[in-house]
Amino acid sequence: MNSSQNATAPPADLVISPNVAYMAAELVIAALSTVGNLLVCLAVGLNRKLHTVTNYFLVSLAVADICVGGLAIPCAIMTDMGIPRHNLYLCLLMLSVLIMLTQSSIFSLLAVAVERYLAIFLPFRYPSLMTPRNAVLVILVTWVLAFLIGLVPLMGWYKAPPDSGYCFFVFVVDMTYMVYFNFFACVLAPLVVMFLIYAQIFLTVKRQVRRIAASELGGGGEENAARRAAKMRREMKTATSLFLVLFLFTVCWIPLHIINCFLLLCPTCHVPLPLLLTAIILSHANSAVNPFLYAYKMKAFRSSFKAIFLCCRVSVEQDDTADEGGTTKHRS
Template sequence: MMNETATNFTSSPTLLYTKTTIPNITYYRNTSLLIIAYSTIPATAVTQPRPQVNTTLSTPATTPADPVTSLNMPYVVAELVIAFLSTVGNLLVCAAVGLNRKLHTVTNYFLVSLAVADVCVGALAIPCAILTDMGTPRHNLYLCLLMLSVLIMLTQSSIFSLLAVAAERYVAIFMPFRYHSLMRPRNALLVILVTWVLAFLIGLVPLMGWHKTPPASGYCFFVFVVDMTYMVYFNFFVCVLAPLVVMFLIYAQIFAAVKRQMRRIAADRGGMAGGEGAAKIKREMKTATSLFLVLFLFTVCWIPLHVINCFLLLCPSCPVPLPLLLTAIILSHANSAVNPFLYAYKMKSFREAFKGIFLCCKGASMGEDHRDNGGGTAVPRA
């Protein structure tokens, strides 16, 4: 972080990446790309390690000035596309479950909770990230922290929803006779409420005091106000990594148990795996595989950014290429847009529900066109 009163300016690789020309300095924030162009900087040497860049640069002696921020447009365009796909796709998931009674299951209630979190990422969190890229709001620390915490809250809600899905599948496989008493819709709604409250509290931890002292300039930049120890030790290790490990262990047990049951049924039938019991187990296996794929994609999308955060905190001298950072950021946000496509591809019930919604919309549109063209009685075809 910049010491605004110092005459020598030595930046940390955790925060800054220096361009090849001065007086422009590029700041990296680990929530999105931010370019801060300083028209003037303090006197003497500017030293910044960066791969394939001349790391020692000098500038004329001038007085400090406020930064003028400009967004990286390709990054912003990518974020806006992700926001649109995430919002529309996950609203479609919510509509499919709401309109189709066959989808009113405990598993799908948890998936709707996950979809609501992804809708909020597209409609709320990504716009907040773009605003904070410009340092907005300025001189309002608590509003700044709240905006920066939105994505943390929603990510945590997604993790808890995935954990609830894994637990529900565990009960369905290992406690089938107690499933209907434990996994009632009322209990599912209570679990969803608890997960959202916990996610909200975890996201608000920076507002409760675990944050950095803001710079005198008052700009709302992630690395200036959010403590990286919170992001790594508390958010990643405790709130992200631990639940993910638990979920992977649950699915490993589920797959092992289902395979044992399939082998047992095949042995009882003399090598034939047919019958109603085998068909039910196959359905459970297919459902568990689809849900595990949702978890796997979440892990693939989010772990790279958290690993980079660990490098930035624990190994400040380790060089991290800027394209890699941007890829990790976009990948983490893109996870909110992929689940609707996964449901449509892997789950027949959702695929049919999506088709029904599209056909309804198409039929309504054709009906409106018919009324606009006169709305008379249709002439029978010969």
Template sequence: MQSYILVKVLSFQPKQNQQDSNPFPNFQNHSSEPNHYFNATSPPPSGTISPNVAYMTAELIIAFLSTVGNVLVCAAVGINQKLRTVTNYFLVSLAVADICVGSIAIPCAILTDIGLPHHNLPLCLLMLSVLIMFTQSSIFSLLAVAVERYLAILMPFRYQTLMTRRNAILIILLTWLLAFLIGLIPLMGWHKTPPELGYCFFVSVVDMAYMVYFNFFACVLAPLVIMFLIYAQIFATVKNQMRRISFAHSRRGEVQRSMAAGLRKEIKTVLPVFLVLFLFTICWIPLHVINCFLLLCPHCSVPFELLLAAIILSHANSVVNPFLYAFTMTAFRNTFKAIFLCCRPVRSSESDSSIGS
């Protein structure tokens, strides 16, 4: 979400005469309307600003689905005691970040799309910093899940000592504190001097070098690489253990079968959270790539529709996780059903496939 205001400019179409010079050469609108170009470093010209209705409608739908879906995730963990595991605590933290996207971040984006706040740099920077914070919290929550699963599968004897519920809560608080500090960096001084018109546009206020070199490379890409390496190590270790179990199966049949069943269960717990990470990467990388493109090639054109699609895709990531949990985790699916059926009590047999410990 930190990048999606990349085009606060994008959802506006300034009305200007054909003979006016092109004020936004980096963003090109290929629609039938005449000559709408947008620059990654300049505010729109003075005049009438009309919102992009289709874009704003998509944002509102995403905001509603994200808020409702992730509230259901939090409610499911609260209702079903079997879901109160260490892994799911981190998923609740991720859900809270997505709720904030739907209830705070997207409304802030829409406000800026109609020109607010105007001539108020501190409030503008605060709004943009909050947006960055929510995305960073999501990344740190995903990293916490990856480390927790790594300990559970590769260091099972130390897991119970290291990953207590108290420690999990402390880790969650730490992830939000770090995300808060990273998000506030533009407010602390790493920003551009806004233009005289005073519009709160992301690309006019936030330094793109901060977005690419610090935010993307250091705070997004590096954790993503670490997480994929962790999951690669988990899958490789489980595969090797399964191979050894299969080789020794004829000698210690019952014991080996029990170990194999345990490993298969652990893999089933890893796959859903790995899919969450994979979808997060798919949804967010396109917008970060566009940021890099704008920084490294400031005079190159970016199609207007492509940028809007990248923004909407990044926001849509906040919607997909509740559906993913419902499809891949039986305990979540049954608890969602119980909620929709007026909180029918959840039988313990319905909740045995929750992940984590």
């Protein structure tokens, strides 16, 4: 949601002054999101060890976050000022961008959860089910679905714009669409499914580790049991890191959806402007946190990030040395 208005339409001659603090926060998030997620894509592209189906879905999530930083946040800043004015369809298109990208993020997270479920519960069928080709196909489907869901307001599910012509979210986008269709059906339902999947994964892996530990104490096939236990612990560590990505997404986005529910179900309730802007900033900030999470929790990503930074540093130092050498030669 990108509007700082929630009461009555502003008069037609009103000049909207920009909220400098809000714009500054958004621009910082946009920069962090774009640079950080480009780094994620670069790490997966350069490091063969990161060429896994799970990471393909994380790249899809990173691409959505890059688009949030480079496209959706500028749109949010413009619509917070009521721009574009007197152009309903361009306004709806800009407001639909963030909805589409949010939906793509949710579908990417759902794909990761299902992929982890198959890896643990169907280990023998997993290689044939989750091939790179199938992963790319799933990613394409998720983006097409997200695109269609985001464009629903443009297809007619919107409110008549105010006479002032300002492009504010709550004056143009129908809250019944945002709450019943977007939140309940397209956001909350997938989130519940994902939390149930991870709960089952954690319980099953924990049970298997205990069973393997018990077999080790019984003295039967200790070496094989140790290998299986190590594999289960790795699966648990990976699932924990990916669950944290899901948890942070939920924490960042749920407050804004709750405010949408208030706007629909309690039209007379007043939502303070600072609270609304904080919820908007928090939702956008989610696009910037994942690269930091990968660097902190996943050793392969951390190593790749270090290698990229070191490579860039060495390259810059070499260029500087070459420039100095070239200048010296020229002077002689």
